[in-house]
Amino acid sequence: MNEKPDFVWENLEVGMTIGERSLTVTQAMVDAHCDAVGAKREWYQGDSPAGGAIAPPMIFINDLLAIYDANYKRFGTIHAKLGYRFHRPVRVGETVHQKVTVTDLYVKREKGWIVSEFAVTNEAGELLLTSSHTSVLSLTRRHEKDD
Amino acid sequence: MTDTLLENLEPGDALPERTHEVDWEDILKFNRYVTGGVDTKNIHTDDEVARKAGLPRAVATGRHPVSFITELMVDHLGFGFITGGEIDVSFVKPIFPGDVLTLQAVLKEKTLDQGATHYLFDVSLTNQEGAAVTVGTAGARLA
Numbered sequence: 001m002n003e004k005p006d007f008v009w010e011n012l013e014v015g016m017t018i019g020e021r022s023l024t025v026t027q028a029m030v031d032a033h034c035d036a037v038g039a040k041r042e043w044y045q046g047d048s049p050a051g052g053a054i055a056p057p058m059i060f061i062n063d064l065l066a067i068y069d070a071n072y073k074r075f076g077t078i079h080a081k082l083g084y085r086f087h088r089p090v091r092v093g094e095t096v097h098q099k100v101t102v103t104d105l106y107v108k109r110e111k112g113w114i115v116s117e118f119a120v121t122n123e124a125g126e127l128l129l130t131s132s133h134t135s136v137l138s139l140t141r142r143h144e145k146d147d
Numbered sequence: 148m149t150d151t152l153l154e155n156l157e158p159g160d161a162l163p164e165r166t167h168e169v170d171w172e173d174i175l176k177f178n179r180y181v182t183g184g185v186d187t188k189n190i191h192t193d194d195e196v197a198r199k200a201g202l203p204r205a206v207a208t209g210r211h212p213v214s215f216i217t218e219l220m221v222d223h224l225g226f227g228f229i230t231g232g233e234i235d236v237s238f239v240k241p242i243f244p245g246d247v248l249t250l251q252a253v254l255k256e257k258t259l260d261q262g263a264t265h266y267l268f269d270v271s272l273t274n275q276e277g278a279a280v281t282v283g284t285a286g287a288r289l290a
Binding site: 032033035036037038039041048049050054056057058061062065066075076078079080081082083084085086087088089138139140 | 167173176177179180181190199201202208209210211214215217218220221228230231232233234235237238
């Protein structure tokens with residue numbers, strides 16, 4: 001079994017796909033998320049304007065990191081910025097496809113930074129949401145180049 | 148849903164503030180959620196691991212409280228936030244266990260565009276010492 005590569009500057013490049021996966025959004029997933037973040041709304045349990053239960057906007061709050069960790073050995077990355085664009089509701093019971101790509105890598109204040117895009121589509125290929133995540137790769141590693 | 152409140156808001160007006168305490172139990176619960184029910188040691192749950200990563204001690208994940216902001220947006224912007232919402236935030240200071248966060252949303256822009264209204268709020272989470280820990284914007288275009 002091949003060991004996963006370290007999640008470090010040398011193993012990353014702009015444009016690369018970090019990983020992708022498909023999963024079905026279940027009511028149990030939504031309930032667990034709501035409990036963890038304290039989200040309470042009838043839409044997340046039953047009827048909604050979409051015609052059935054939907055997931056909270058931040059349902060995939062950890063999925064980018066889960067995809068990182070499925071493909072790399074990661075320690076100490078710190079989120080600095082987060083952006084989301086919501087296009088369609090995520091319906092309970094639907095299967096979605098998630099993909100993480102690297103959109104930028106740069107050095108700032110002697111730290112290595114990564115910008116990743118997380119995109120989620122439904123089975124029809126429609127875009128449900130996109131998010132952009134900016135993280136410092138490590139607080140303890142010094143990078144020479146500074147911009 | 149508070150349509151009347153939203154319709155009457157003008158730039159500079161604020162939504163009612165909310166407060167959220169992020170205590171150890173909240174952090175551990177969130178960690179169990181992201182690990183599939185397992186207690187793990189990481190920068191969010193263990194001071195020693197956090198120090199090895201260059202932090203002063205364990206810190207809450209900045210991502211967790213973003214839900215406080217998105218739920219506020221859904222409360223006021225409704226389904227339009229689900230189908231056309233946006234949020235951009237920066238995590239400017241760590242959130243430590245026990246911090247009490249005040250969520251503020253001040254209308255920054257209210258623009259009309261082809262029969263729709265675009266609401267954009269300046270949003271922030273401020274800790275009990277008055278320091279902003281998360282800042283950014285959130286909003287949606289409502290037809």
